[in-house]
Structure formats: C-alpha cells, structure tokens
Amino acid sequence: MDIQSVKVAYFSPTGTSKTVAQAVAQGIGLNNVEQIDITQPGARKQPLKVASNDLLVAAVPVYAGRVPGLLMGWLQSIEADNSPCVCIAVYGNREFDDALLELKETLEKQGCKAVAGAGYIGEHSFSAEDTPIAVSRPDEDDLKHAQAFGAKIKEKLDSLASADRIPALEVPGNHPYKEMVGGISADFIEVSEACTQCGICEDLCPTNAIDYENDVMVDVDSCIRCCACIKGCPENARSMKASKVKEIAKWLADNCKEPKQPVNFL
Structure with missing residues (x-):
C-alpha cells in the first residue's frame, strides 16, 4: 500500500497513551506524521478526516475496561475513506477488557480498516507513592516493543496492494461490552x-x-x-x-503487582 502520511491521534491526560502512540509511529518510519492530541475539550470539537492513503494510529487509555465515554462523540465524527488504522489500548496493568475491541469496531464504523491492534501498559492514573501501580510504564522496553510493532505494521502494509486486501483483524473482547462503571464519586x-x-x-x-x-x-x-x-x-x-477511589487504588496496588507485557495483534 502506498501510505503517504501517518495521523497519530491520542487522548492522554497523563502522557502514557501519547508516548506509546508516538513510539509506534516512530517504528513505522514515515516522515509525514501529524500529531492529533484530543486530550483538551477544544481539540475534541475538531472533526478528523482520514484519506485512503493515510494511516491512522489511535491510542486511548482504558477506563474500567472500556474506551472513555467522553471520547465517543469525537471518534464517531471521524470521516475515513477505507483508511488503514492501528488501534491501541493503554491500561494500568489490570486488563484492557473490551476497550480494544470497542475502539476497533468504532473506527471501522467510521470507514477505517483495522490493520493492527495492541494493548500496552501505562502507569495507572491512581498510582501514587503509597499505591504504586505500573510505575513508570511505559518503560524503555515497552517503547522498544512499540517501535518494533510499528516496523511490523509497515511491513504488513507494504505487502498489501490495497486496503481491500487487509484481512479481518481479530482482537480480544466481548459483546456486549463490559458495563460502564457508575456510582463512584469523583470527590476524591x-x-x-x-x-x-x-x-x-x-x-x-x-x-x-x-x-x-x-x-x-x-x-x-x-x-x-x-x-x-x-x-x-x-x-x-x-x-x-x-474515598472510594482511594480504596480502588489500594486494591489495584495490592492485586496488580505482577508486571504485564504488551500484546500485539497483526
């Protein structure tokens, strides 16, 4: 495939999704790379158009096993033209559950063709000195892994004549998606x-x-x-x-200590 540019889109309040997405883009190795940071509210008011010769790399954090709800409006406004995409879920060392599947299926409904997917680990939002959860992830090894993943994506794209030749991508997840968590006070x-x-x-x-x-x-x-x-x-x-949030942080720190490793789907 003749990919002319890479559009790197991420929602990344604490920088982990951004770091992973940029490492993947670096591994892909194209010079024409556009950064689309949708973390701030104003940026999410700007719709995204993706051409058939663009590669969209989309990275989101996992919130309780799902794509953050406030992103759905922006994701569902994307206009794509049979455009290849890479879906990345960044999670805090518990599980990414249905988030990767949800991201993939949402982008495909907007006209994208998923060529690859991944789950990467980022320091959990709730991580603190007394509740350490995946501290300093993604680390150097994670970023090397992400760059190598990007190189494999480029190899796959180079082997395909067109987006119509992209085989259906299978990623973990369930239907219906995991129920959104509610009732937890944000007064923490x-x-x-x-x-x-x-x-x-x-x-x-x-x-x-x-x-x-x-x-x-x-x-x-x-x-x-x-x-x-x-x-x-x-x-x-x-x-x-x-608070309830502090209790969850303590549970995660106690029960999610074993470092998980990135997983790729190509």
Missing part, C-alpha cells in the same frame, strides 16, 4: 496549603473540571478521575483523600 481530591493557584492543574484537566478562579474547587460531575491534576502539580499540593 484534597488540596494542601502548598497550592499556589498557579493554574497548571486547570490547563491539564481534560474536562475543564477545575475552577479557573480557585484551583481547590473541582466540579465532581465533570471530573473523570484521570488524576492529571495530581500528577502534574509542581508543588505536590494535590493528592487522594480517603
């Missing part, structure tokens, strides 16, 4: 006196859930528990307080 962040009201947390928040006049105030109905504000605070002023 506490802010210490170290907060300087610098506004960095506001800029990092992918849902505008933090008050622009007072960084301590969080709209719990908008918060998606990505913890970008906690991990990105330069003063370490934000942390998890006793």
Whole structure:
C-alpha cells in the first residue's frame, strides 16, 4: 500500500497513551506524521478526516475496561475513506477488557480498516507513592516493543496492494461490552496549603473540571478521575483523600503487582 502520511491521534491526560502512540509511529518510519492530541475539550470539537492513503494510529487509555465515554462523540465524527488504522489500548496493568475491541469496531464504523491492534501498559492514573501501580510504564522496553510493532505494521502494509486486501483483524473482547462503571464519586481530591493557584492543574484537566478562579474547587460531575491534576502539580499540593477511589487504588496496588507485557495483534 502506498501510505503517504501517518495521523497519530491520542487522548492522554497523563502522557502514557501519547508516548506509546508516538513510539509506534516512530517504528513505522514515515516522515509525514501529524500529531492529533484530543486530550483538551477544544481539540475534541475538531472533526478528523482520514484519506485512503493515510494511516491512522489511535491510542486511548482504558477506563474500567472500556474506551472513555467522553471520547465517543469525537471518534464517531471521524470521516475515513477505507483508511488503514492501528488501534491501541493503554491500561494500568489490570486488563484492557473490551476497550480494544470497542475502539476497533468504532473506527471501522467510521470507514477505517483495522490493520493492527495492541494493548500496552501505562502507569495507572491512581498510582501514587503509597499505591504504586505500573510505575513508570511505559518503560524503555515497552517503547522498544512499540517501535518494533510499528516496523511490523509497515511491513504488513507494504505487502498489501490495497486496503481491500487487509484481512479481518481479530482482537480480544466481548459483546456486549463490559458495563460502564457508575456510582463512584469523583470527590476524591484534597488540596494542601502548598497550592499556589498557579493554574497548571486547570490547563491539564481534560474536562475543564477545575475552577479557573480557585484551583481547590473541582466540579465532581465533570471530573473523570484521570488524576492529571495530581500528577502534574509542581508543588505536590494535590493528592487522594480517603474515598472510594482511594480504596480502588489500594486494591489495584495490592492485586496488580505482577508486571504485564504488551500484546500485539497483526
């Protein structure tokens, strides 16, 4: 196939999905690469068009085994023209469950043809000093794996005459998809006196859930528990307080210690 460009799209509040997607794109090795960061709300208002000679590399974090719900509107607005795509689910060392299948099937409904899929591990959003979960993942080995995966994708594309020749891609997952988790309060962040009201947390928040006049105030109905504000605070002023989210973090830290490895589907 004559692929002219790579479009790398990612939702990545804490940077893990972005890092993996960029490593895969690096392995693919084309010079014409466009970065499409849909982490911030404004970016998700811009629809994406993908041509038949574009390769879309789409990476999303896994939220309780599913594609984050706030991404579905943007994903379902993509306009593709029998365009090859790579689907990547980045998860916090538990399971990616149905997220990869959901991402693949959503993109295919928009006119993409899935040529490859993958599950990679990223440091869990809930990971902290007292609840370490996949700390510093993706690590160097993960990124080497992602680059090698990209090279294999390029080899596969080069072996095919057209997108019509892409065989059906099988990835793990179930129908119906895993039920969305609900009923967990997002009132889990506490802010210490170290907060300087610098506004960095506001800029990092992918849902505008933090008050622009007072960084301590969080709209719990908008918060998606990505913890970008906690991990990105330069003063370490934000942390998890006793809450259901903290209980989940402790459970994950206790029960998901064994490092999982990336998996590829070609």
